[in-house]
């Protein structure tokens with residue numbers, strides 16, 4: 001059952017080949033069996049079985065939608081009513097969310113069954129999932145390697161087929177980079193498409209929730225349920241609903257693809273470049289045309305991102321003060337000691353580094369030199385994309401410059417770690433949608449290709465990815481140990 005797509009599982013449920021309770025038990029057993037991956041922080045077995053039996057009743061009554069009775073996982077950044085919600089941090093290790101995030105509510109309403117909460121880099125800061133208070137997640141393709149981050153738990157779980165789909169978030173690449181490292185498909189929607197209510201904030205102007213699954217069609221089904229206006233998120237955009245699933249089968253004849261010349265430089269592993277060119281050739285066979293484009297300010301995305309994201313996080317994380325909720329240090333001697341020790345003990349090293357950088361770049365003497373300048377660069381980067389997307393329908397390139405690296409290889413060198421986001425963070429700075437899908441292997445590790453579209457063009461990029469997945473089979477591969 002674990003190799004089936006959401007659509008196939010839905011058919012199996014409909015035809016009474018198995019019940020949602022059986023399906024849920026099947027995935028819960030896999031989660032237990034493969035717990036050495038450390039992909040989950042919390043398993044919600046009891047709630048899952050209850051939700052599954054409710055789904056079975058609905059199906060028996062002939063009421064079935066695409067996600068009715070389908071098991072999924074939530075990244076532990078989404079608040080789940082009555083369930084521990086940690087954001088990968090000791091700071092929230094004792095936090096039981098008193099409400100559901102909008103994304104959680106929407107997926108519940110669509111009938112999905114939540115199996116548990118996935119491991120992640122602390123407060124979604126990281127590219128390797130080594131920054132979690134709950135320990136590193138392992139890449140199912142080789143457990144000595146990182147799964148990417150910060151949604152590494154969700155990505156590893158999908159790659160090992162511990163669930164057919166999962167939620168994730170992407171502030172600078174955290175859906176696409178782990179999707180690439182784990183050989184699965186993930187889409188970061190346009191900023192404002194998916195509600196951020198109840199999604200623990202890292203950098204509010206960049207954060208966006210989205211789905212991960214084995215393939216683009218399953219991502220479309222998930223996004224269909226997750227997207228939509230929410231008055232509780234002031235940046236959520238009120239637009240007519242789009243049918244992502246209906247668009248999947250459209251032919252892509254005449255599609256105009258742009259390849260950014262700056263993406264294919266000497267920093268990119270040439271074997272990854274070859275695989276991207278092979279995949280683009282497949283799209284050409286389906287009738288797409290290709291041209292070279294330029295994103296001249298793209299190389300500035302890392303310095304701009306690593307000023308803006310820490311600036312916003314230093315403000316967002318001020319709320320963790322030991323007073324209202326979360327961790328509090330033991331036996332404080334006075335209020336100042338309580339603040340100091342709570343925050344020094346409750347946050348990990350990377351989170352503290354970001355808070356320090358953010359506080360620095362926002363301080364009065366440096367605000368103009370760093371923060372304002374980074375915001376100007378952000379506009380230049382967005383304008384490059386807008387210009388290019390006037391001439392092409394989608395922009396295609398690698399998701400990451402390298403394949404997954406070994407656990408421990410980069411965690412003492414923050415700059416090397418940050419360079420993982422070179423092709424992804426510019427997309428967040430511009431607020432555009434981007435998808436990563438598997439296109440082959442280098443050194444036995446998966447390679448991802450990124451498809452970037454115009455604002456709210458999720459249907460288009462899912463369509464292109466789905467069409468490519470109709471003529472390739474990389475998305476069907478399961479690592480041997482988990483097959």
Ligand code: GLN
Nearest residue numbers: 124126170171172173174
């Ligand atoms: N790797 C990036 C960072 O560490 C992006 C993280 C994310 O998208 N949440 O900030």
